[in-house]
Amino acid sequence: MNDHQEEHLESAEWLRDIVIGMSDGLTVPFALAAGLSGAVQSTGIIIIAGIAEIAAGSIAMGLGGYLAGKTEIDHYNSELKREHEEVELVPEKEKEEVREFFQNLGLSEEVQQKAVEEIAQDKQKWVDFMMKHELGLEKPDPKRATKSALNIGLSYVIGGLVPLSPYFFIDTPVEALKISSLVTLLCLFTFGYFKSRMTGVHPWAGALKVMLIGAVAASAAFGVAKIFEG
Amino acid sequence: MNDHQEEHLESAEWLRDIVIGMSDGLTVPFALAAGLSGAVQSTGIIIIAGIAEIAAGSIAMGLGGYLAGKTEIDHYNSELKREHEEVELVPEKEKEEVREFFQNLGLSEEVQQKAVEEIAQDKQKWVDFMMKHELGLEKPDPKRATKSALNIGLSYVIGGLVPLSPYFFIDTPVEALKISSLVTLLCLFTFGYFKSRMTGVHPWAGALKVMLIGAVAASAAFGVAKIFEG
Numbered sequence: 001m002n003d004h005q006e007e008h009l010e011s012a013e014w015l016r017d018i019v020i021g022m023s024d025g026l027t028v029p030f031a032l033a034a035g036l037s038g039a040v041q042s043t044g045i046i047i048i049a050g051i052a053e054i055a056a057g058s059i060a061m062g063l064g065g066y067l068a069g070k071t072e073i074d075h076y077n078s079e080l081k082r083e084h085e086e087v088e089l090v091p092e093k094e095k096e097e098v099r100e101f102f103q104n105l106g107l108s109e110e111v112q113q114k115a116v117e118e119i120a121q122d123k124q125k126w127v128d129f130m131m132k133h134e135l136g137l138e139k140p141d142p143k144r145a146t147k148s149a150l151n152i153g154l155s156y157v158i159g160g161l162v163p164l165s166p167y168f169f170i171d172t173p174v175e176a177l178k179i180s181s182l183v184t185l186l187c188l189f190t191f192g193y194f195k196s197r198m199t200g201v202h203p204w205a206g207a208l209k210v211m212l213i214g215a216v217a218a219s220a221a222f223g224v225a226k227i228f229e230g
Numbered sequence: 231m232n233d234h235q236e237e238h239l240e241s242a243e244w245l246r247d248i249v250i251g252m253s254d255g256l257t258v259p260f261a262l263a264a265g266l267s268g269a270v271q272s273t274g275i276i277i278i279a280g281i282a283e284i285a286a287g288s289i290a291m292g293l294g295g296y297l298a299g300k301t302e303i304d305h306y307n308s309e310l311k312r313e314h315e316e317v318e319l320v321p322e323k324e325k326e327e328v329r330e331f332f333q334n335l336g337l338s339e340e341v342q343q344k345a346v347e348e349i350a351q352d353k354q355k356w357v358d359f360m361m362k363h364e365l366g367l368e369k370p371d372p373k374r375a376t377k378s379a380l381n382i383g384l385s386y387v388i389g390g391l392v393p394l395s396p397y398f399f400i401d402t403p404v405e406a407l408k409i410s411s412l413v414t415l416l417c418l419f420t421f422g423y424f425k426s427r428m429t430g431v432h433p434w435a436g437a438l439k440v441m442l443i444g445a446v447a448a449s450a451a452f453g454v455a456k457i458f459e460g
Contacts, residue, residue, distance in 0.1 A: 048459055060443055213297065
């Protein structure tokens with residue numbers, strides 16, 4: 001019965017990256033192409049704009065994710081160094097922080113005191129405790145940052161090519177938009193379903209939400225581009 | 231000395247939302263406009279594409295954030311219900327999970343046992359403990375989702391108008407791109423600085439990173455659009 005914790009870990013991280021990159025990649029290039037379809041007569045310009053957006057978006061997401069991952073590692077290491085120093089320099093203050101943690105759990109003073117003593121016996125254990133429960137930091141995996149960035153960036157490119165592809169084959173923007181909308185909304189629904197299943201609740205509702213975001217974004221882009229064209 | 235935990239909380243959440251929305255809003259519309267500047271002769275089309283992107287991106291980010299926030303609340307409530315049920319139906323199993331938490335902290339069996347007994351005395355305290363320390367879930371603020379979405383979405387619009395504005399006043403795309411690059415990279419640097427200060431480490435390095443992402447995305451979009459134009 002109580003296997004819901006395991007479920008969260010079960011979904012492979014690379015699969016999550018792909019689904020994130022792909023559902024975002026589907027949304028914005030789709031909406032951009034839709035917006036331009038209402039405002040320009042040639043599909044050539046939509047393809048160029050779409051490709052430029054896919055390049056920009058995938059790099060912003062991929063490189064952004066990579067650098068954010070690196071920053072997380074730096075942050076973890078600098079805090080780790082700080083906790084090691086504090087445990088050496090101000091042990092009483094650090095012990096008090098450990099005690100406060102157990103106090104906040106609602107434990108009696110006797111148990112608080114014993115727990116503090118036991119944790120403070122081993123400095124490595126003590127520092128690990130402070131990192132995790134005082135600062136709420138988990139040790140980041142250094143390889144994850146690179147892999148995650150690559151997966152998200154590539155998935156964004158693949159996702160972005162879906163709404164754009166009809167414009168390669170159909171010359172009239174508004175006609176291409178019809179096929180693009182059909183295919184993209186279907187894909188958004190599918191990816192929304194998997195994205196929601198991975199994060200935990202109501203896959204059907206999640207699928208609808210992700211599709212809705214795409215539809216609203218595309219409609220707004222279409223409307224706004226129409227206004228600026230006029 | 232040990233005020234680094236407080237620092238993290240200090241930075242107001244609305245400010246973080248604005249900086250996130252604005253630095254993302256600066257990046258992608260900037261890169262898209264740069265890409266189109268290499269491929270089209272008229273700034274009119276760049277403005278329409280840029281406006282369409284801003285509409286699409288702000289809705290995807292804002293609405294996406296809003297719905298993600300709502301999902302988080304649903305998820306929290308469904309897990310909360312489950313824990314309440316489990317504490318009633320399988321108390322021994324839940325006690326064992328509490329004990330394992332204290333075991334993983336490296337505490338002695340005596341302290342583990344006492345801590346479990348004290349926590350299990352009060353069912354509300356017990357459920358709170360399971361939510362926070364077994365599942366790692368914090369109670370989400372229902373109003374945050376809406377506010378956060380609005381702040382991020384609006385900031386994306388404002389951020390996106392920065393790289394686009396030179397195209398309103400300058401007729402030659404490549405000339406407008408020069409001003410756009412100067413202004414946008416400066417803004418990205420500034421926002422990168424504040425973004426990094428809020429998350430914790432090396433604001434100057436963070437400022438450079440955020441600016442770099444923008445520059446790489448814009449260069450790639452420019453290059454890719456050139457290829458597809460030819």
